[in-house]
Amino acid sequence: EVQVVESGGGLVQPGESLRLSCAASGFPSDDYAIGWFRQAPGKEREGVSCISFSDGGTYYADSVKGRFTISSDNAKKTVYLQMNSLKPEDTAVYYCAAREGDLVLSEYWYDYWGQGTQVTVSS
Numbered sequence: 001e002v003q004v005v006e007s008g009g010g011l012v013q014p015g016e017s018l019r020l021s022c023a024a025s026g027f028p029s030d031d032y033a034i035g036w037f038r039q040a041p042g043k044e045r046e047g048v049s050c051i052s053f054s055d056g057g058t059y060y061a062d063s064v065k066g067r068f069t070i071s072s073d074n075a076k077k078t079v080y081l082q083m084n085s086l087k088p089e090d091t092a093v094y095y096c097a098a099r100e101g102d103l104v105l106s107e108y109w110y111d112y113w114g115q116g117t118q119v120t121v122s123s
Contacts, residue, residue: 001026002024002025002026002027002098002111002112003023003024003025003026003112004022004023004024004034004096004097004098004112004113004114005022005023005096005114005115006020006021006022006094006095006096006114006115006116006117007020007021007022007023007117008020008021008117009094009117009118009119010118010119010120011120011121011122012086012119012120012121013121013122013123014086014087014088014121014122014123015085015086016086016121017082017083017084017085017086018083018086018119019080019081019082019083020036020080020081020083020094020096020117020119021078021079021080021081022034022036022078022079022080022081022096022114023076023077023078024077024078024079024096024098024112025077027053027077027098027100030053030054030074031053031054031100031101032052032053032054032098032099032100032101033050033051033052033053033098033099033101033102033103033104034050034051034053034072034079034096034097034098035047035048035049035050035051035096035097035098035099035104035105035107035110036048036049036050036070036079036081036094036095036096036097037094037095037096037097037107037110038090038092038093038094038095038119039092039093039095039116040089040091040092040093043092045095045107046061046063047061047105047106047107048060048061048063048064048068048081048094048105049061049064049068049070049081049105050070050103050104050105051070051071051072051079051103052102052103053072053074053077056072057103058070058103059103059105061105064083064090067083067084067085067086068081068082068083068084069081069082069084070082079096081094083119086119086121087121088121088122089121090119090121091119091120091121091122092119093116093117093118093119094116094117094118094119095113095114095116095117096113096114097110097111097112097113097114098110098111098112099111099112
C-alpha cells in the first residue's frame with residue numbers, strides 16, 4: 001500500500017524560510033514522482049514543484065522558481081521542499097502527492113495524496 005505523509009508546515013514571517021518533508025512508501029520500484037501542490041483559501045489547488053525518483057528530474061511553477069528547491073533522499077524515500085524568501089501569497093495548505101511514472105505537475109495525474117500541512121506567511 002502506497003502512503004504519503006507530509007510534515008514541516010508552520011507560521012513564518014515574510015522573507016523567512018521553511019522546509020517541508022514528504023515521506024513516501026509502498027512503491028515497488030523507483031519509477032515514481034513526487035509532487036508538491038498548494039491550495040490557498042478560496043483558490044484552486046495549484047502545482048508547485050515535482051521530482052522524479054528515477055532520474056532526479058525536477059520542475060517548478062513560475063511563481064516559485066528561484067525561491068523554492070525540491071530535492072530527494074532516495075535511501076529515506078523522502079522528498080524535501082526548501083522554501084526561501086517566503087511571501088504572504090505563499091500561504092496555503094501544502095500537499096504532497098505521488099504517482100508512478102513520468103514527471104508531471106498536474107494534480108489529475110497523481111493517485112496518492114497526503115493529508116496536507118499548513119504554511120502561513122504573515123508579519
